[in-house]
Amino acid sequence: MRSLIKLMIGLVQNTPFPSNHLDQCSISVVQNVPNLWNNLNKDDNDPSNNTVDDDDFPSLDKRSEERPFEVNRQQEEARKEEDRLQEIRNRRKNRLPIEPISGIKLKFRTNSSWNNFLLHPSDEVNTVDGPTLSQFRTSHDRQIRPQRRAAFACNRRLHSWLNESILSVESSNDISVLPADIEYGETSTGTNSVERLLSVDVNKEMDFSVIISNNASILTIEDEYIAFNEKETQRQITYENILTIENASGDRRTSRLYYIQDHPFPNHRLTKEYVEIDADEGTYVQLQKTISENIKIATERPRKLAVFVNPIGGQRRGKQICDEIVVPIFTLAGIEVDVTVSEKSGHGKEFAETYDFKYVDGLVILGGDGTISEIFNALMRKTQSDAGVDLNDHNATLEKMELPIGIIPAGTGNGLVGILHGCKDVITSTLQIVKGRKKCCNVTGNYNDGDLIGYGVFIAAYGLFVDLADDVHKFRWMKIFRIIAVPFYYMFLKRLREINVHIKYEFLDGIQHHSKEDNIDCQVKEKKRLINLMALTYDLDFEDYPKDKQPEKKDQFDLLDYSPCSRFDLIKHFYNLVHLTKEHLDSVNFITYNKVTAFNLEVTEDNNPSEQEQNLRYNIDGEIYNIKTPNLYVKLHPRCYTVYSSYTGSLRWS
Structure with a gap:
């Protein structure tokens, strides 16, 4: 024990301590090091030397009270670095007009x-x-x-x-x-x-003589992009699309510039590509330094991310996808990751409530719609509680959640990823996060008798889709085959429940948009017999339009309610639901399609008593919730959180 203490004191004596990082107790310890050292070097065989005076050690019982608040060094360094980069951004933004310089x-x-x-x-x-x-x-x-x-x-x-x-x-x-x-x-x-x-601002335009694809070329460093010739084609790559430049040979004469390839509309996938550059070692070092600096200045790329992985979602490949695809791409782009793998039911909620997100730039969720919903609801509830917002007041203005979220598909449905990224591709979703761009997204508040059930980020359903989702969960042991077997059972063998309801629609600007009738009152209440009701969180398009031709997006969401119909018509509809078109909806008479800002659903008392328990279940993003009474109110809350996405295509059914 004494040898261990000697070793520790030796380290203390040879370690410089900045005075501003020491509290009073720590200073006392350092000042008493000589006394401790002398005592420890006395003859161990002398009984009088086997004790150490109490004065050699400072009192520790009031340490928690006396210790001042210490600013985390990493946070302080990150703040200073961001201030430096922001100063350069501002300087570039506020450049003066060109004036002549004689010398x-x-x-x-x-x-x-x-x-x-x-x-x-x-x-x-x-x-x-x-x-x-x-x-x-x-x-x-x-x-x-x-x-x-x-x-x-x-x-x-x-x-x-x-x-x-x-x-x-x-x-x-x-x-x-x-x-x-x-x-x-x-x-x-x-x-x-x-x-x-x-x-000197070294990030100004610079030219380097290099060899690209066996051809001599000039690589130009600009403020927003790099430019070079490749096989007689002039190319420009913006910094948000550059992953890194990496040495590909021991002598540093050959390097690889890894970048993100955007594909022409309507292909919304992103791919990771590289181009080989031959240059001397000095050029490689300067290129690497300058490009890395410009990536920090010209992009919003995250520096560190928390990653939560659901290993049993979908085909149970979440951990494999994370280790073999996601983390290598983040590492290549210079993004540090802190990975947490779900170990039990409810782990996502526990993670969201206890993880300290102050030390990361964003959160990446690798899972399906259910995993996203679980974590998002915990974060959203915490955000509103911290802001003093009444969770159960559907008229309250929600506080925007500032933590950006990245979504990577590793579940069964992955519907939200398809809407926000235009495809359900792991590499595309990962590269969307690397690019660093963000967009604001909507949520729906789902309420039951004045109490919040949960927030929806993709879909909410009542009736048939609740029963389907519940049985899909029960037959999880069938793995991916349950996605085929359970719907087949419902479509061909099981009797579908019919529910009598009162439903009240609330429309934007007093107009029932996309209805077969125009100029309907702002609120419409109808009595209907339904087999299913489905609400999407977004104002979706039926076709994929280029950015400059997209219809204006409004603060409303899509609502479909299904009346009883033949099994053949229902099967035909589900076949078309994968790529839903306006023509298909207009051709069927058992679906009412509206764009609404809110709706109220109340189950009447003239329903089958044996189905009362089934009528007390509700589906939000694939998760089944038990409700107290069959009385629901669903309202859109626009732009309440941000996701990593640079997707500019249509938000569409896919």
Whole structure:
């Protein structure tokens, strides 16, 4: 034990402790290190030396009371880094118009001596004193482009010299304007001339001579993208689409630029591609540094993500998908991940309530609609409670959940992913998160007798779809085959329940949109006999339109209620439901289709008493909820949370 204490004290003596990071108790410990060390080095065989004075140790019983609040170092560093990047973004955004520059005299110090350079907006650098031009020239010079506002000559090596040196700009009659892309700060050089510290923005346009696909090419670094020629084709890749540039050979002469390939409409998939670049080691290092910096500046790519995995959803491949596809892509893009794998029922809710999301930029859910719903409801309830919002008041304005959510399909239905990303592809969903763009999404509040049942992110159902979902859960042991077997049983063998209800629709702007009749009152109440009711959370399109031709989206959602019909008509409808069209809905007479802002469903008393228990079940995003009475109120709450998605296609049935 004594040897262990000696080792610890030795480490303390040789470790520098910044004073601002030590509390009073810690300072006391450090100050008493010499006494402790002397006591421990006394003769162990001497009984009088086998004790340590109580004064050698500070009192610890009041440590929790006396310890001041310590700012987490990682959080502080991340904040400073973000401030630095935001300053560069603002500087680029607020650039001044191009003005002529006749010349700039730069002054920097190397080896305790000052060196002066006169930079002209021409293709050469004239030295006034010090090293000659040849000492700064390389085969990959960045030549001056007069059309650039910050027009002064900088090649790669000169950039390095300027950044590592104390640099100043001298007052000169030759200077008509100073570049706005340069950081200025006062310096003390002992001269009377106007001199200021100059820090070169290395992320300005730079040209590199490289070999791409066995052809010589110039790779240009711009503020928003990189550009190069590949097989006589000019290509531009924005920074949000660049994953990384990575060494592909031991000598660093061959590197791979990994990027995200957007495919032309109507293909909404994203793929991971790469192009090989041959260049010398210096060029590779500079490219890697500059591109990495510009990714931080020009994109909203997350730095660290919490990932929750449901390993038993769908085909039980969630953990495999995470390990073999998702994490490698995140790692390649420089995103740190903290993975949690579900171990029990209700683990998603527990995770959402206890995980400290302050240390991550977003949450990625790898599972199906049920997993998403479970975690989202826990997060949404916590957000509203923290904001003092009454969860049971359907008229309350919900607090927006700031934590961005990424969704990767690994469940059975994956309906929400299909709507938000345009396809149900794992790689596409992962790359959507890497790109870092976000969009606001709607939720539905589902209430029963004035109490919140839960929030819906994709679908809510009553009747047939509740019974189907319940039996699909019961037959989970059949794995993927249950998705075929259970619907087959319902369509051909089982008697379908019929329910008498009163339903009241609430419409936007007092108009019953997409109804066969126009100019209906804002609220309409009808008595119906239904077999099923289905509400989607979005104002969906039936066709996939390009971004510039999409219909205007409104704060309303799609509602379909099904009247009794023949089994043949119902089977035909479910076949068309995969790619639902407006023509199909208009051709059937047992479905009422509306776009609503809210609806109220109340089951009447003239129903089969033996089905009373079944009438007290409700489906939200595939999860079955037991309700107190068969009285439901469902309302749209627009733009309540954000998801990672750059998808610009139509929100459509798919």
